[in-house]
Amino acid sequence: MIRLDSISKQNGQRLVFIEASAALQRGEKIGLVGPNGAGKTTLFRMITGQEEPDEGQILVDRGVSIGLFSQDVGEMAGRSAVAEVMDGAGAVSEVAAELATLETAMADPDQADRLDAIIERFGDVQARFEELGGYALDGRAREVLDGLGFSQEMMEGDVGKLSGGWKMRVALARILLMRPDVMLLDEPSNHLDLESLIWLEQFLAGYDGALLMTSHDREFMNRVINKVIEIDGGSLTEFSGDYGFYEQQRALNEKQQQAQFDRQKAMLAKEISFIERFKARASHAAQVQSRVKKLEKIDRVEPPKRRQTVVFEFPQAPRSGDTVAALRGVHKRYGSRVIYDGLDLLVRRRERCCVLGVNGAGKSTLLKLVTGTTEPDEGSVTLGGSVKLGYFAQHAMDMLDGDRSVFETLDRAFPQANQGALRTLAGAFGFSGDEIDKPCRVLSGGEKARLVMALMLYDPPNFLVLDEPTNHLDIATKEMLIAALAQYEGTMLFVSHDRHFLAALSNRVLELTPDGIHQYGGGYTEYVARTGHEAPGLHAG
Incomplete structure (x- = not known):
């Protein structure tokens, strides 16, 4: 194609x-x-x-x-999400627009003398609309939006009022509906x-x-x-x-190429040493000459191109007391929406709790309550003795000083650290070479997320609270982060939609449901095995 x-x-x-x-x-x-x-x-x-x-x-x-979905969604405003999605459905959306124009024209007294022609055209256009599945389109648009997490109100509301992330979903729905x-x-x-x-x-x-x-x-x-x-x-x-097969194959190819390169290197060294030894002897002139010619003709094997994988080992976090966070009788509401009604929760040292729950269940709210970013309406939230908290949230990226470079940001945060250590830190989070001198204002979302993560983990807290930490990270940075956090001896409370991250790092699941928190020991893998589904909003079968 x-x-x-x-x-x-x-x-x-x-x-x-x-x-x-x-x-x-x-x-x-x-x-x-x-x-x-x-x-x-x-x-x-x-x-x-x-x-x-x-x-x-x-x-x-x-x-x-061809339908292209990219991160740059452009302007959207003045229409409902459903209308915006249907607008991208190719020919059918043009036919729908003409139908609407003809309906208006039929009701317009100024066009009464053209009514017969308008009605005839309306019949043709309506038949074409039906043929293209136009009447089923509205239902299909709603089905796609529902799959992408939209409530009925969001589907009907002005798309311009949605956040950037939700506009992305509208743009994606448009391509999916277009098929x-x-x-x-x-x-x-x-x-x-x-x-x-x-x-x-x-x-x-x-x-x-x-x-x-x-x-x-x-x-x-x-x-x-x-x-x-x-x-x-x-x-x-x-x-x-699939991707797993590609990784294995790539590693195998690299190994084979390295072996070929090593074999050729040994063979070339042998030939060169023979030439060096006998080039001055007349008795070996013919042999030397033929070997020089042979060397000139050989296709050189390149060594494999190694992906730079930087491993960063985080210093050990100081030990906290056994109780890290305690929530007692917590009530929290936003307007008429009750998020928590008498919530009790205890987080203990070295637990790695991942928080699951459908949209609006209060996952981010729980993290905000624990970190003190939001106060409960009633009840208490207390952190245990010797707890040093580190909180990664999406808004942390907006707090970076746009005029400072990546290196200046790290240097200002850790004035005692030597420059080599800070460069290694920057390299581990994907800032190598000149990238370390980029001002923060030109960084992409992913680069900002990596910098905030580096700032938090260089001098690690013993209680990490992470809200979607992997949102903008590429696979290599994610792998590095998982490997580093697997060695981390502190406590974690986190929300993530990355199943690889959830399975690799959690040892306890807190599932937020309308009737309180359901807890599962053994982490995300155990949760999937026990419930038969991968997320609270999906049910087995």
Whole structure:
């Protein structure tokens, strides 16, 4: 359906693609992977014609419709979420608009002399609307929005009043409703909660077009894709299978290439040593000459390109008392909405509690109560002895000073630390080379999240409260964070929609339900086994 034929592309001084080729066939669900800045977004833009390759061509079969979801959703206002979603449904939305215009015209006395022609046209347009499934469209739009977590009020309300994250969901719903022949999804999992994420997995499993997507959620990738295209160093490499298979295959390829490189290196050393030894002897001149020629003809094996994986070991947190946080008889409401009605909860040392609950169940509120960001209406929240608290929330990213560079931010926070240690810290969180001198105001959401995390973990608190810490992190940074937190000896209370993160780090689950907190020991994996579902809003079967 889509072929990339020897494409080359340069952005400024950087070569993004060098004679790269790949293809996307009907029914293929492909995960596009590669380090940050490798050119994933550029590739999407070239397929949709927003950018041209410098050389080579991108061939799209005739009549193939393409839908692109990107993080840049543009302006939305003045319409309901349902209308906004239906507007993107291709031809049917144009027909719907003409129907509405004709309905207005039929009721307009000034156009009475044209009434017969208008009615005739209305009949034709209505038939076309029905043929395109127009009347079922409203229901389908609502079904998609419901799957992505919208309440009825949100569907009917002005889309302009929604937050950025919810507007993203509207933009995603638009592409899903359109069901184009090819879907290009750039980070569709970013702003979704666990229920919506699992709904989206099921939706994409039933979608019969071709899919090309990027995602920082490995579990989501594993369940959706059946092929991986890796962008690295300007070329595109295809792997059949899911993300887990790609990782194994990549490691195996690296190992084989290293072995080949080592073998060739040993062989070359032997030949060179022979040449050096005998080049001055006339009796060996012919042999030396033939070996020099042989060496000139050999294709050199390159050593494997190693992904930079930085491991950062966090200093040990000081020990706290056995009771870390205690909530007694806590009541909390927002307006007429009761969030907690007499909540009791005890968090003990070294517990890693993940908080699950449907949208609006009060997950973030619980974290705000524990951290003192929000006061209870009644009841008490107390932290135990020697507790040193660290709180990561999305708003922490807005607190960074835009004029300071990444390095200045770290240096100001830890004036006693030596520069080498701060550079290692920055490198572990993905700031290498010149990136350490970037001012905070130009950082992306992901970069800001990584910087805030680095600030919090360099001198670690013994009680970490994390609200969606992995939202903007790429897979490599997430892996580094999971490995580091697995060694962490303090206590954790966290909300996350990343199942890999939940399973790797939790040892207790707090599920918020209308009739209080249900608790499960053994962490997220145990919770799934016991309940038969992966999130509170989904039920087995």
